[in-house]
Amino acid sequence: MPIARAEIERLVSSYPTPAVVGAVGSHSAIDIADGAATEGLANVVLAQRGREATYARYFRTLRGPDGARRRGCVDEVWEYAKFADLADGASQERLRGRGVLLVPNRAFSSYVPLVTVEEEFRVPVVGSRSMLRIEERTERDNYYALLESAGIPTPRAIPGPDAIDRLVIVKLPHAARRLERGFFTAASPEEFRAKRDALIARGTITSDDLAHARIEEYVLGPVFNFNFFFSPLVPRAEGLELLGVDERRESNLDGLVRLPAEQQLALPTADRIPDYLVVGHGTLTVRESILEEIFRLGERFVDASRTRYPPGILGAFCLQTCLDRNGSPIVFDVAARIGGGTNIHLGLGHPYGNALYRGPMSSGRRIALEIRRALADGRLKEIVS
Ligand SMILES: Nc1ncnc2c1ncn2[C@@H]1O[C@H](COP(=O)(O)OP(=O)(O)O)[C@@H](O)[C@H]1O
Ligand SMILES: [Mg+2]
Known part of the structure; x- marks a missing residue:
């Protein structure tokens, strides 16, 4: 069962203040941290061990003796053995205990299983939790x-390889790097078959994935x-x-x-x-x-x-x-x-x-501004899910 929005609303109504902006450490986390810092909100980056240096070292907030920010924008880094661990019970409790409002990025929706995000992750998400799944091309409700x-x-869908009568792009995941692309283009059924064979041989794609691939018109x-x-x-x-x-x-x-x-x-x-x-x-x-x-x-x-x-x-x-x-x-x-x-x-x-x-307005800053406005007006529950 998906977590009811009412439950998240109850959660934020008793949330610790000041709120902390959180993001999974990859993808667009620097923008999110930078925006929070600019808007005067504390932030935390949830990093995977081995991939933390960007946040923990190079963009880390350094403060002077007076506490003022001297350099950097990432206030805190919480490390996990694997990104997915951030959804563990103890981690969720820590996130709630600090009043973390999690800004979902692609790293979050890729590394934490979507069913966990939807059914178990009881931490307010700044955005539309139930819409994260529509990105999965293999879903029917995509x-x-x-x-x-x-x-x-949208680009015209082509029903199958034999119907290729124009330049198309074939969309499927990479065989080994599952979060990356194994895309290829073809302009005829023959070219499709030749490339398919070459890409399977070199380990870029698998025939299993190909069976579920989306073939669509390539927009020039x-x-x-x-x-x-x-x-x-x-x-x-x-x-x-x-x-x-x-x-x-x-x-x-x-x-x-x-x-x-x-x-x-x-x-x-x-x-x-x-x-x-x-x-x-x-x-x-x-x-x-x-x-x-x-x-x-x-x-x-x-x-x-x-x-x-x-x-x-x-x-x-x-x-x-x-x-x-x-x-x-x-x-x-x-x-x-x-x-x-x-x-x-x-x-x-x-x-x-x-x-x-x-004045300078990035996506990260706009998100932080929205949080600040919602906090000021007591409307936080309207921007989370
Ligand atoms: N129909 C299309 N026509 C032309 N180029 C496309 C089309 N679909 C995708 N692309 C190219 O492939 C890239 C990745 O496509 P996208 O659908 O965003 O996949 P993903 O989100 O997995 O990266 C795009 O940035 C674009 O360059
Ligand atoms: Mg894309």
């Missing part, structure tokens, strides 16, 4: 179903990840904000496209199939005449999420799009939580967030 019900354009156009924020604390018409836009750098895919065509063709076959391992992000703005359509998609997403997953999306979310040849956004993925690329605006803010807030 983000494609939500986008469809919202009337948001640049990727724009729109980092939105929705606040339930203001009238609906003022709730949606666009804070920033990022794009990804993907390991040898980006290496490949930086080579002249002749050198690409001279590469050994194995090197010509790109890997989609995310290794970084850059920042973008979008042509201004396209912005209104982006906001329309954001509004539809908010409305559909409120219908299908009440109370709907709370706080940060990200619509990952390709803009097609007409400049129309096609949404190929959704994060119902802070996106993976928001470190692009940490500290500095982003042109769009800054234009709204008249």
